[in-house]
Amino acid sequence: MNRIEMNELSVIVIEPSVTQSHIVERYLHNLGVRTIDMLKNGASALEEMRRTPPDLVISALYLSDMTGTDLVHSMRKESQLADIAFILISSETCFRYLDPIKQAGAVAIIPKPFSQDDLQIALQATLDFIDSPDITLENLEPESLQVLLVDDSDMARKHARRVLEAMGVEQIAEARDGEEGAYQVREHYFDLVITDYNMPRMDGQELAHFIRNSSDQPSLPVIMLTSESNEHRLAMAREAGVSAITGKPFEPNTLKRLLEEVLREA
Known part of the structure; x- marks a missing residue:
């Protein structure tokens, strides 16, 4: 195209x-x-x-x-x-x-x-x-990736899903907050978690902490897409184990680069 x-x-x-x-x-x-x-x-x-x-x-x-x-x-x-x-x-x-x-x-x-x-x-x-359908993940097999999207905004999840599917990612699960995301991590295997920061019940920082310290997948890459701008809170999220952070709105090429980086390191 x-x-x-x-x-x-x-x-x-x-x-x-x-x-x-x-x-x-x-x-x-x-x-x-x-x-x-x-x-x-x-x-x-x-x-x-x-x-x-x-x-x-x-x-x-x-x-x-x-x-x-x-x-x-x-x-x-x-x-x-x-x-x-x-x-x-x-x-x-x-x-x-x-x-x-x-x-x-x-x-x-x-x-x-x-x-x-x-x-x-x-x-x-x-x-x-x-043109996000033309954005392909290099040296990866996107159709085999199992991704969990965690965000309390239906529209934010839909937007991220659209970009991921355009990259060829087919296996995408969703959760409406960190608590639901933690449950899914306990029950299923994932290659990647993409999460918001500010959510009810359990936020993105708490979800990352759970993954690193209480799950069977402690090395699971976690990317945070967030509109949070408080540098202290973002620093705490990194300390909790978030692999990469980018702001909302995000560009498809930025998400592509982060996916390649964190999955390559994993």
């Missing part, structure tokens, strides 16, 4: 600010994007997506009729729109506002003010996301 190019992207932009919409549209044109629909609210964007699904949706957080969070969650609930790449552009920094968007599998979150280079990086991540 030929890789999609920047000038082939179809993009819907939802931005209520006239000034900001002009900036985004100009940057997109400068980067070679030619098919751009500029809209001002979430309802019209959803209507347009249903008529002609784009490759990418770029949205502000605060819209006149809903939030960017409402928009991406609505998209993820509709089969026709569920796999469309989503980028948020926002000056919001509060974890509780941004985390639901990260959990929904956003390709990127671009903070305001932003540059054309920032947008270019996000668009490159979008191309990688769209």
Whole structure:
């Protein structure tokens, strides 16, 4: 399959600010994007997506009729729109506002003010996301790997599963929190665990500690995909036995590299 190019992207932009919409549209044109629909609210964007699904949706957080969070969650609930790449552009920094968007599998979150280079990086991540079926694991047999996905967000698990399946991974079990993940590790053999940090009942750090100290698979590689930004907590997760950590949203190529590294070491 030929890789999609920047000038082939179809993009819907939802931005209520006239000034900001002009900036985004100009940057997109400068980067070679030619098919751009500029809209001002979430309802019209959803209507347009249903008529002609784009490759990418770029949205502000605060819209006149809903939030960017409402928009991406609505998209993820509709089969026709569920796999469309989503980028948020926002000056919001509060974890509780941004985390639901990260959990929904956003390709990127671009903070305001932003540059054309920032947008270019996000668009490159979008191309990688769209072309993830072309991302193959080197010197591994992905169809034989047994992977456990642990995350309390259904959308986050779905996003990670999509990327893994695109890499050729076929045997994927799921758990909704660390306690359920620990049960599955007790009952089944796995080659790899991919877990979130913040979860009810048992978090990702506690799950890693259980695997290293109380399971029959103490050398089981554990990759943490998380929106947690507290460096002290992340350091504690590493000490508990997490093999590698990357943030949400994550790029398919980043997950590919981590899988190759931790499985090679294992």
